[in-house]
Amino acid sequence: MGELIIEVKDLRKVYKIGSEKVVALNKINLSIYKGEICCILGTSGSGKSTLLNMMAGLEKPTKGSIEIKSVGIEKMTEKQLARFRQKHIGFIFQSYNLLGALTALENVAMPLIFRGFSKINREKLARKYLNMVGLKDRYKHRPTQMSGGQQQRVGIARAFVGTPEIIFADEPTGNLDTKTSIEVMHIMWKMAREKQQTIVIVTHDPEVALYADKVIHIRDGDIQKIDNRENDDVYEKYILPYEVQYDEHLEDAKVST
Numbered sequence: 001m002g003e004l005i006i007e008v009k010d011l012r013k014v015y016k017i018g019s020e021k022v023v024a025l026n027k028i029n030l031s032i033y034k035g036e037i038c039c040i041l042g043t044s045g046s047g048k049s050t051l052l053n054m055m056a057g058l059e060k061p062t063k064g065s066i067e068i069k070s071v072g073i074e075k076m077t078e079k080q081l082a083r084f085r086q087k088h089i090g091f092i093f094q095s096y097n098l099l100g101a102l103t104a105l106e107n108v109a110m111p112l113i114f115r116g117f118s119k120i121n122r123e124k125l126a127r128k129y130l131n132m133v134g135l136k137d138r139y140k141h142r143p144t145q146m147s148g149g150q151q152q153r154v155g156i157a158r159a160f161v162g163t164p165e166i167i168f169a170d171e172p173t174g175n176l177d178t179k180t181s182i183e184v185m186h187i188m189w190k191m192a193r194e195k196q197q198t199i200v201i202v203t204h205d206p207e208v209a210l211y212a213d214k215v216i217h218i219r220d221g222d223i224q225k226i227d228n229r230e231n232d233d234v235y236e237k238y239i240l241p242y243e244v245q246y247d248e249h250l251e252d253a254k255v256s257t
């Protein structure tokens, strides 16, 4: 089965609003292995974001445990958590969360500051990752000068640039049209596979879940079922055909110029 990277045991989260209790997660048990592309799929209010936030150590559970690389993160202090996240985790957000005053290059280079890279190496790596997401000609652009799809590609480059072992993505295609969503899923899939990184994606969109090796169906705070797919299956069904189509477009472009 490979190396266990995230293990969630008997996880429960109850929010209290005044005298009312909302059970956001009931009793979640879950194992995620190194290199898996996972989707947490469910409708609005099912508990997806709560689960992701707890796996990322952004919220504390009411009960239960979360182990990442065999370390119980629910027991860590805020300072330990911050260091742990900087070292092992990348984030991708629905609304991109880029810094508006910075260029694409500066946004991507940002996580490398905390990892102790020199300025020259930060910029070199940031350029490499912007090239990988197809933004070779956008280094100097600021977020407002880019489309949503381009901004999310900057977000992806920023999440991957420090080669974290785990990437958490909360509705990464939530603000994008279908064509751009496919593009973004394609890029994330390829980048994660290249270095055997693990991705956990929260989504309400079954089309996004098509790219996952593991789909965790969640409803009313409970896991309904978990579907596992063969890695090659996703590649042959969704990645390869997209590349063939993309290459054809390139060929067309060559012929017409």
Ligand SMILES: Nc1ncnc2c1ncn2[C@@H]1O[C@H](COP(=O)(O)OP(=O)(O)OP(=O)(O)O)[C@@H](O)[C@H]1O
Binding pocket: 015, 016, 017, 022, 023, 024, 042, 043, 044, 045, 046, 047, 048, 049, 050, 051, 204
């Ligand atoms: N900070 C909070 N305080 C009180 N209740 C909360 C809080 N966060 C989430 N909830 C409740 O917990 C339940 C699960 O919410 P959660 O945001 O995890 O669902 P979701 O599946 O991510 O939905 P969405 O896609 O709409 O974000 C919901 O009933 C929600 O109202």
